[in-house]
Amino acid sequence: MIKTSLPKSRRALLLVDFINPLNFPEAAQLAGPALEAAASARELADAARAHQIPVIFANDNFGRWESDFKSMVKELGKGRSPTATMTRLIRPKSGDLAVLKPMHSAFYGTPLDILLSQIGARSLIIAGLATDICIQLTAADAFLRGLDVHAPEDCTAAETPDKKSRALAYMADILKCETRPWRKARWLKKE
8 A cells, every 4th residue: 555645634724726817707806806815825824834734725727637736837827917926926835735626616526525534634724716606615515524614704805895795604604614814713723
């Protein structure tokens, strides 16, 4: 049997779709809030790494079935666009993990379940784009799997403030997610 070098932790941080070409019709509305969320998520990721909480990137493959995550990061990090700025801001560090997803939820059609199981995670911190689509659907799938979920409001972005606030309210009420800003998270005080 092959031994893995996966970290062990009751928690994991999932960064969803921050490595993103922002090439869809509503991207201009999302770019500013996405950069703000990425800046907060970078601080969150640094804190998670300091607490030995694994950082996992879950990213769309954008229909490019021959793509790989490292190439995507390298390609999207070039230039001065909001995409490049966000990619450089949240760039993966050594030891971070990645899964490519074909659809909205980071669980659908990916090995994320297996990865979280091998890590030993029972709690998932979810940050990324967009609050009302990929974050909400990933949180729902995590909830259905019995995971405790924290979706920090300052580390997600949507096309409009209304879409973001409605999604966060739904996640808090129905999915029992913690949505307070990451610096107020209980896990910071427990570790």
